[in-house]
Amino acid sequence: MSAQLINGTELSRQLRAEVAQRAAKLTALGKQPGLAVILVGTDPASQVYVRNKVKACEDNGLYSVMEKYDADMSEQELLARIDALNKDPKIHGILVQLPLPAHINAHRVIEAIAPEKDVDGFHISNAGLLMTGQPLFRPCTPYGVMKMLESIDYPVRGAHAVIVGASNIVGKPQAMLLLQAGATVTICNSKTRDLGHHTRQADILVVATGKRNLVTADMIKPGAVVIDVGMNRDDNGKLCGDVDFAHAREVAGYITPVPGGVGPMTITMLLVNTIEAAERA
C-alpha cells in the first residue's frame, strides 16, 4: 500500500486564492490588511522565512512592511518599534521572527505585541484563549495542519491523535486544536518512554521535533494519517522532515511530504490570521 499525499503546496494555492479575494474586499472598503514582519540579526534561515512571508503578502494583495535590524539592537529599541506598530492603523498583524539574539528576552517581546495583532498567536492571552476553547488566533503551523485534515475530510472526532513534540509554537497548540475538534490526544516529548508504543496507536500522528528520521515505518499504525512538521537537512543538504518518508509512505494511509507539506501551509495561515485581524479591526 502506498499512502495518499497531502499536498500542502496545492492546498495553499487554493486557500491563498480565497485570501486574495478577502484581501481585495477589505481593500475596496479602505482597509487593506497589513502585516509587519520584524527581523533582528542575520540568521540565514530566518531571512528566508521572512522574505517568503513578505512575498506571500505581496502576491495576495496584503500590505506588508519588513523591518530588519542589526543583531545588536537593544530590547528597548525593539519594544519601542512594537509599540509604534501596535498604534499603526495600517498594520493588523505583527510578527517578530524567532529566534531573537540572546540579549533580547523573547517572552517580553511577544507580550509587548497587542494581542489583537498577534497573528502568530504566541501571546499569553492568546495561548490562554486557545486553551479555554475561544481562540482569537490559532498558531499558524497547527492551524495549517487542521486545514490539511479538513482537506481529506478526516473524521477527527473520536480519533486518537498522537503528537510528538511539545513546543509552545507547534506541539502544545496542536494538541489544543485537536482536542477541541474531538480527538483523544496524547503528547510525547524527549522523555517519553517507548515512543513507538504511543505512535503505533495513532490514527493521526503529528511529528514536530526537529529530529530527522525519528519516526520510522514500524512506529506507524497501518492506514494512519502522518503529518510531518519537521524541517531538517539531510547529508546532501536537502530539506527533509522528522519522518522516514520513503518507508513510512508504505504503511500510512495519508502522509505529508517535506518539502511541499506543512511548510507552505504555515505561511498561508499567517495570511489568513492577518485577514481575520483586519476583518475584526
Ligand code: NAP
Ligand atoms: P522545539 O521547540 O525544539 O521543540 C521540539 C520538541 O520535540 C520538544 O518538545 C522536545 O521534547 C521534542 N523532542 C525532541 N526530541 C525528541 C525525541 N527523541 N522524542 C520525542 N520528542 C522529542 O521545536 P519546534 O519549534 O516545535 O519545531 C519542531 C520542528 O518543526 C523543527 O524541525 C522546526 O524547524 C519545524 N517547524 C516547522 C514549521 C513549518 O512550517 N513546517 C513550523 C515550525 C517548526 P522536550 O520538550 O522534552 O524537549
